[in-house]
Amino acid sequence: MRIVTTLPMDDLNKVGPAAREIEAAGYDGAMTLESAHHPFLPLAIAAVETERVELLTAVAIAFPRSPMVCANAAWDLQGASKGRFVLGLGSQIRAHNERRFSVPWTAPAARMREYVESLRAIWRAWRSGEMPDYKGEHYRFSLMTPFFTPPGNGQPMTPVTIAAVGPGMLKVAGSRCDGVRLHPFCTRRYFEEFCLPRLTEGFEENGITREQFEITGGGYFVTGKDEEAIRRGMDEVKVRLGYYSSTPNYWPVLEMHGYGELGRKLRLMAVQGKWGELAGEIPDDLVYLFAAVGVHGEIKQAIEARFGNGVDTLYAGMLPTADRDLPPDLIQDIQTIPVAFEGFAER
Secondary structure (H helix, E strand, O other): OEEEEEOOOOOHHHHHHHHHHHHHHOOOEEEEOOOOOOOOHHHHHHHHHOOOOEEEEOOEEOOOOOHHHHHHHHHHHHHHOOOOEEEEEEOOOHHHHHHHOOOOOOOHHHHHHHHHHHHHHHHHHHHHOOOOOEEOOOOEEOOOOHHHOOOOOOOOOOOEEEEEOOHHHHHHHHHHOOEEEEOOOOOHHHHHHHHHHHHHHHHHHHOOOHHHOEEEEOOEEEOOOOHHHHHHHHHHHHHHHHHHHOOHHHHHHHHHOOOHHHHHHHHHHHHOOOHHHOHHHOOHHHHHHHEEEOOOOOHHHHHHHHHOOOOOEEEOOOOOOOOOOOOHHHHHHHOOOOOOOOOOOOO
């Protein structure tokens, strides 16, 4: 199993030292999130400060950026990192697209499919020197002059992965992408019964096998030196579960486990502005559905039981304390867990 962690994003001056520390600790990758800061800028610094770790966006928001803009950023990062960049994209919800980014909203799965196809059409044009020829409902690319064509970077085509929750986006991931980034609000049962069948449907259309498709995320893990750290970590997970459980889009996961009424209760509390009280409604049993939990000596077995035979890559650094600062020997133990993913297909 691979394990990746987050780069600092609040201050670009922190990125170089942090990236070197991540690599020295033995992590497989360093990632950025798009929340309050730009997802690509820290990776540019990390690309020239490291030699081994994979660099990835988990995720960059797609629709506010033209595929051409995103293709340029990915091309340069793939070149600077000597082939270690993986592009992770997400659609974000309608309200953020329309009201935060001020971009039109259309059916996200169909648009994301064209977005991924457009990226590859642009990269092929840059490799071949020919005009791009992509015509879709949402994106069209038919012009590329030599002045605007970047020189070859000598690297494989950047792998493209997407965040997926619903059935439409999961099908796009399986049929068009090199991997999927599962939402942390995901249980093992939801993954096995809902997510995996829809991903598998697309592999044949994609021309790849499960061994060439990376499944990342799909839950949390909580660890520490002692039970006090575990209790603190479980409380951190409850904060996140309270927020997500109050959002109707995520209720199918709760319904599968018999917690539908809890979701509706939390929704009402959120409408009433009781955000600080949501975590207190989350029972310990629910935490164990979404997270692998255990002290350092137990967490490998807990991760294998919670994520094994499904997830290939695990996110660290998603919680304030509970999944950070892992001892190097613990990282190495987690990396011995067998997975299906063997490597991306060359395109």
